[in-house]
Amino acid sequence: xxxxxxxxxxxxxxxxxxxxxxxxxxxxxxxxxxxxxxxxxxxxxxxxxxxxxxxxxxxxxxxxxxxxxxxxxxxxxxxxxxxxxxxxxxxxxxxxxxxxxxxxxxxxxxxxxxxxxxxxxxxxxxxxxx
Numbered sequence: 001x002x003x004x005x006x007x008x009x010x011x012x013x014x015x016x017x018x019x020x021x022x023x024x025x026x027x028x029x030x031x032x033x034x035x036x037x038x039x040x041x042x043x044x045x046x047x048x049x050x051x052x053x054x055x056x057x058x059x060x061x062x063x064x065x066x067x068x069x070x071x072x073x074x075x076x077x078x079x080x081x082x083x084x085x086x087x088x089x090x091x092x093x094x095x096x097x098x099x100x101x102x103x104x105x106x107x108x109x110x111x112x113x114x115x116x117x118x119x120x121x122x123x124x125x126x127x128x129x130x
């Protein structure tokens with residue numbers, strides 16, 4: 001009976017671990033990009049996927065549950081570190097934008113070229129006869 005139960009629960013746990021890993025990857029990428037809503041949604045979907053991966057533990061297979069937890073922790077840390085690195089470079093880019101905007105503001109505004117006005121044709125030219 002136990003082996004029959006294990007033959008059902010372990011594949012369900014592996015599928016849950018795969019889904020949890022995919023959700024963790026999405027959460028990590030969302031944190032890197034600064035999309036808090038997407039990160040929250042991905043972690044929200046990770047929770048039931050991790051619960052699904054815990055079904056393999058009833059057959060004494062703890063690896064799917066461990067994998068889903070480790071992948072989430074790793075992706076959250078990697079996402080936070082990459083986001084911090086990107087944010088550290090942001091003040092330099094902002095300073096460059098400000099300097100460029102100030103240099104453009106100091107430059108004199110170009111004056112539009114005067115438009116030449118021509119008198120409309122009054123039909124003083126005779127039509128060519130064929």
